[in-house]
Amino acid sequence: MAQVLVTGGAGFIGGHLVDALVARGDRVHVVDSLVPQVHPTRPDYLNPKATYHFADIADRGTLAKVLPGTEVVFHLAAAVGTAQSMYQVDHFVRTNTLGTATLLQSIIDQKVRLRRFVVASSNTIYGEGRYVCSKCGPIAPDLRPDSQLLQHDWEVRCPTCGATARPAPTEETKTIQPSTVYAQTKLSQEQLTLMLGRAYDLPSVSCRFFNTYGPRQGLSNPYTGLTAIFLAQIRHGHAPIVYEDGLQTRDFVSVHDIVAGLLLAMERPQAVGQAVNLASGKASTVREVARVLMELEGRELPLDQPNKFRPGDVRHCTADLTRSRQLLGYEPKVNLRDGLAELHAWSREHAAEDHVKAAHQELEARGILKG
Ligand SMILES: NC(=O)c1ccc[n+]([C@@H]2O[C@H](COP(=O)([O-])OP(=O)(O)OC[C@H]3O[C@@H](n4cnc5c(N)ncnc54)[C@H](O)[C@@H]3O)[C@@H](O)[C@H]2O)c1
Ligand SMILES: [Zn+2]
Structure with missing residues (x-):
């Protein structure tokens, strides 16, 4: 049993983590400011056995109250959203980078003897994933240039010979290339944590x-x-908006696997001082996800594919799990279909408003959508 602080513990991932910690018998404190965009209403899943402090992560008064006696910190509070971060630059840097700095400064000033500090970083810090060129071998290419994407030529090319490159699993040692403000702040959070931790x-x-x-x-x-x-779009009978051609791939991971990985990061000593991937290790196209969700919803809709792209978006990125398996004993358990079925079943009891078109238009007006 430990005294644990979860920042962002009223959020999506944080909420599941709080439940898992409470179930283990840990004493859990949460600091979360209940950001209105994330929580239009108070979440219905707050755990009655956890203690909530509804405050900003940079509020030193709250940290002075919460930190004494804390043994483990999970730092999940963050402003989340890649496209939005490109026009709310100061907000993202303040919340994520300065927020993490304030939390760490308070821990140092108060000489809190932590057993573990776990920070939530993100795949977005990699930029493009790892690729293999059939002639040149493994490569870590830059983002695709706008001039290429304007031709609707979507795949990544080898920087040396120009051949189309094949995506490969991305290891933690791949060159870091954050391509959005959000990604840059996630990298800052990670680096501040590991550097000051040492x-x-x-x-x-x-x-x-x-x-x-x-x-x-x-x-x-x-x-x-x-x-x-x-x-949200499918539920309202609106065709899902797909950028590029929908064949870009991502590594979709169930929140239950993420929580399992976080608990291992808290317990196992081998990963201390390191960054580790938490993912499913499987590539899925954006189209595939739309198709499975339409099947679950029992609705067939065409894809709304305006052939637009968001500069900064990557084509393919899937995790290599060798390090997390070795250091944490991490093994993802939920496959995409089962995980999406669970999400879908839950969503039936919850309102989903479709604001996607408005957001799409906002990005377009701000010049963040091209093509
Ligand atoms: N969901 C993903 O796919 C994903 C992927 C990679 C990394 N992450 C990271 O995981 C963490 C949790 O993400 P999530 O998906 O649960 O998002 P979320 O938005 O549901 O949770 C974040 C929580 O932080 C709180 N918060 C935001 N700013 C705050 C502040 N200044 N002070 C206090 N609380 C604040 C919000 O109210 C929210 O409850 C974040 O750090 C995010 O960057 C998420
Ligand atoms: Zn090549």
Whole structure:
């Protein structure tokens, strides 16, 4: 039994983590400011056995109250949303980078003796995933240039010979290339944590979550969570909007596998000082996700495919799980179909408002959507 602080513990992933910790018998404190875009109403899943502090992560008064006696911190509070981060630059840097800095500064100032500090990082810090060129071998290419994408030529090319490159699993050692403000702030969170963890002997682990889905995902927030965005559109009989040609792939992972990985990061010592991928290890196309969700909903709709692209979007990124298997004993258990069926069953009891078209138009007006 441990005293645990979960920042962002009222959120989608944080909420599941709080339940798992409470079930183990841990004493759980949550700091969460209940951001209105994420929580239009108070979440119905707050755990009665956890203690909630509805405050900003950068509120030193709250941290002074909560940190004494804390043994483990899971830092999940963050502004989330890649496209939005490109026009709310100061908000993302303040919440994510300065928020993490304030939390760590408070831990250092108060000399809190932590057993573990686990930070939520993200696959977005990689930029493009790892690829293999049939002539040149493994490559870590840059983002595709706009001039290529304007031709609707979507696949990644080898920087040396120009051949179309084949996607391969992305290891933690791949060059880091954040291509959005959100990704840059997630990298800052990770680096501040691991660097100060080393300097002050705070045993730290950074978990790089890939695209996470499951019950409690915000169904009406058009800026984050592709699975929920599709579900909201399909539910309203609106054709899901797909960027590029819908054949880009992502690594979709169930929130239950993420929580299992976080608990291992708390318990196992081998990953201290390291960043580890938490993912399913499987590639799925965006079209495939739309199709499975339509099947579950019993509705066949055409895809709305305007052939637009968002500069900064990557073509393919799937996790290599060798390191998380070795250091954490992590093994994902939920396959995509079962996981989406669970999300779908949950979503039937929850309102999903479709604000996707408005968000799409907002991105277009701000010049963030091209093509
Ligand atoms: N969902 C994904 O696919 C995914 C992928 C990679 C990384 N992550 C990371 O995982 C973490 C949790 O993401 P999520 O999907 O559960 O998102 P979420 O938006 O549901 O949860 C974030 C929580 O943080 C809270 N919050 C935001 N700003 C705050 C502040 N200034 N002070 C206090 N609380 C604040 C929000 O109210 C929310 O409850 C985030 O750090 C996110 O960057 C998520
Ligand atoms: Zn080549």
